[in-house]
Amino acid sequence: xxxxxxxxxxxxxxxxMWVTGTTAGLRAPLLHRPGEVGLPYEDVFFxxxxxxxxxxxxxxxxxxxxxxxxxxxxxxxxxxxxxxxQFGGLGGFEVNFLPEYKALHDAGYNIxxxxxxxxxxxxxxxxxxxxxxxxxxxxxxxxxRYAKSRPDTAAMDTVLLSVCLGADSTCVAMARHxxxxxxxxxxxxxxxxxxxxxxxxxxxxxxxxxxxEEFDRALFERTGFHxxxxxxxxxxxxxxxxxxxxxxxxxxxxxxxxxxxxxxAIPAEDKKLVWIEGTTQRFRGYNYFxxxxxxxxxxFDSHM
Numbered sequence: 001x002x003x004x005x006x007x008x009x010x011x012x013x014x015x016x017m018w019v020t021g022t023t024a025g026l027r028a029p030l031l032h033r034p035g036e037v038g039l040p041y042e043d044v045f046f047x048x049x050x051x052x053x054x055x056x057x058x059x060x061x062x063x064x065x066x067x068x069x070x071x072x073x074x075x076x077x078x079x080x081x082x083x084x085x086q087f088g089g090l091g092g093f094e095v096n097f098l099p100e101y102k103a104l105h106d107a108g109y110n111i112x113x114x115x116x117x118x119x120x121x122x123x124x125x126x127x128x129x130x131x132x133x134x135x136x137x138x139x140x141x142x143x144x145r146y147a148k149s150r151p152d153t154a155a156m157d158t159v160l161l162s163v164c165l166g167a168d169s170t171c172v173a174m175a176r177h178x179x180x181x182x183x184x185x186x187x188x189x190x191x192x193x194x195x196x197x198x199x200x201x202x203x204x205x206x207x208x209x210x211x212x213e214e215f216d217r218a219l220f221e222r223t224g225f226h227x228x229x230x231x232x233x234x235x236x237x238x239x240x241x242x243x244x245x246x247x248x249x250x251x252x253x254x255x256x257x258x259x260x261x262x263x264x265a266i267p268a269e270d271k272k273l274v275w276i277e278g279t280t281q282r283f284r285g286y287n288y289f290x291x292x293x294x295x296x297x298x299x300f301d302s303h304m
Contacts, residue, residue, distance in 0.1 A: 056114025070166025103293030133168030
């Protein structure tokens with residue numbers, strides 16, 4: 001059982017990551033580029049809906065299909081360097097999106113992958129505050145607008161692959177600005193999450209009495225948000241396009257009923273829930289489509 005002092009330090013560190021998207025005060029660096037796996041690419045930058053500069057990659061393919069990728073916290077468009085000591089507290093292994101991009105490209109998909117605000121090489125915004133989708137939804141809208149603004153991608157059949165923070169952000173964006181997503185063909189939400197479940201499990205694992213209340217109070221004092229607000233559940237009720245939801249079934253950081261309830265709330269007639277088995281590590285799930293790209297490719301292909 002963790003001692004009280006260590007547990008409180010852990011809670012403070014988790015709060016800092018939750019609020020800023022950093023690990024021990026550091027943004028996760030981009031340690032890979034698409035050229036490493038033989039992919040041509042273009043460095044791109046474009047504005048979010050509210051003008052925040054966003055950095056990304058456009059990976060071209062010989063097709064009229066486009067995937068827009070929205071990443072997780074505390075990662076970036078590249079993944080997460082969990083193999084480095086300073087970033088090793090979340091599993092100790094690397095999340096690398098390049099195998100996923102390579103597979104999607106080889107299956108005939110152009111790719112737009114970018115860093116959300118306050119992550120990677122994108123601009124700082126909102127006082128360096130992460131909103132767990134309540135601020136970052138503007139970036140998702142910005143990425144869709146950017147794709148429509150490029151002559152080479154404007155008419156492409158477009159799909160979204162949104163991960164954790166990116167998934168929550170996508171749900172908020174589609175609920176608040178449905179007109180921006182009228183041409184999106186289908187959607188994948190990988191590990192969408194409600195803040196309350198994550199913090200409840202963290203407090204339980206670290207045996208911190210009244211830890212949830214302390215976290216929620218500190219979160220509100222730093223950001224103006226409460227944990228109960230930081231959930232895609234209500235926003236998911238606006239999603240009517242074909243949607244696949246995937247989640248590590250026995251994720252030790254949350255509980256399956258969270259993702260089940262988010263999935264159940266989606267009113268789309270065409271939807272599918274995929275449970276990722278064989279691990280309890282949430283971050284293993286972020287590599288899922290790199291290891292099993294056929295799941296994503298089959299979903300997107302069948303909804304073009």
